[in-house]
Amino acid sequence: MNTNITIRNERPEDIDTIARITEAAFQHEEHSSHTEQFIVNALRRAGQLSVSLVAVENDTVVGHVAISPVTISSGTQDWYGLGPISVCPTRQQQGIGSALMKASLAELQRIGGVGCVVLGDPGYYGRFGFKAHAGLELPGIPAEYFQALAFDGELPVGVVSYHKAFDATA
Numbered sequence: 001m002n003t004n005i006t007i008r009n010e011r012p013e014d015i016d017t018i019a020r021i022t023e024a025a026f027q028h029e030e031h032s033s034h035t036e037q038f039i040v041n042a043l044r045r046a047g048q049l050s051v052s053l054v055a056v057e058n059d060t061v062v063g064h065v066a067i068s069p070v071t072i073s074s075g076t077q078d079w080y081g082l083g084p085i086s087v088c089p090t091r092q093q094q095g096i097g098s099a100l101m102k103a104s105l106a107e108l109q110r111i112g113g114v115g116c117v118v119l120g121d122p123g124y125y126g127r128f129g130f131k132a133h134a135g136l137e138l139p140g141i142p143a144e145y146f147q148a149l150a151f152d153g154e155l156p157v158g159v160v161s162y163h164k165a166f167d168a169t170a
Contacts, residue, residue: 005096007103010052010064015044017061018054018086025086035169036084042165043068050080051107055087055096063087065100067108068163070117072136076156078114101128105149115150117160122147136160 010018022037043049048068055063065085072079082104087096105128108116118125122132122144130147135157138146148155 004057005062005099006056007053007099008056010049010054014054014061014064015041018052018064021061021064021088022084022086024089025092026084027089036086038168038170039166040064040066040084042168043163046163046165048163048165050111050113051104053100053104053107055100057091062091063096063100065104067104067113067116068165070163071161072156072158073161074156074158076158078112079156079160080108080113080116081160081162082116082118083120098127109151114152114154115148115156117146117148119146121145 018040019037022040026034026036043066044052049066050069051065051067053065054061063086065082067080067082070079070081085097085100087100105116117136118130119138119141125147128149130149132144132147133155134143136146136148136155137143138160
């Protein structure tokens with residue numbers, strides 16, 4: 001990764017750039033709703049962005065990651081969902097997403113999160129310890145694409161629900 005990249009908490013002046021980067025990052029993704037930028041803004045408005053970090057290079061935001069609380073039908077507490085995670089298309093495949101992943105998971109643990117779920121490519125997220133688990137599901141999603149990472153080793157069982165901000169379309 002470029003050594004000029006720093007990871008920090010988002011600031012109010014980053015919000016428009018985060019939306020543009022998120023939109024661009026998902027523009028050509030086959031399995032995208034193409035509403036990811038609206039989801040981030042809706043989570044922010046609802047006070048549900050538990051972790052919102054940006055990757056900055058030479059004072060320019062080049063990536064972003066959001067983490068928000070999830071609900072599990074078993075009542076298990078302090079679990080979160082990672083995503084969306086976005087990197088400027090011209091800066092992808094350079095380690096920026098990995099740096100954002102590592103920093104966001106460390107921050108999530110620091111604030112008391114006990115685990116995290118993610119919807120996405122098992123080949124990518126598996127590198128960070130995420131795995132599909134038979135007892136944890138997101139309805140309507142193939143099991144291999146819904147993965148979890150428990151920080152304390154304890155995996156919950158149940159149906160996961162994301163915040164209603166994930167339904168945002170504008």
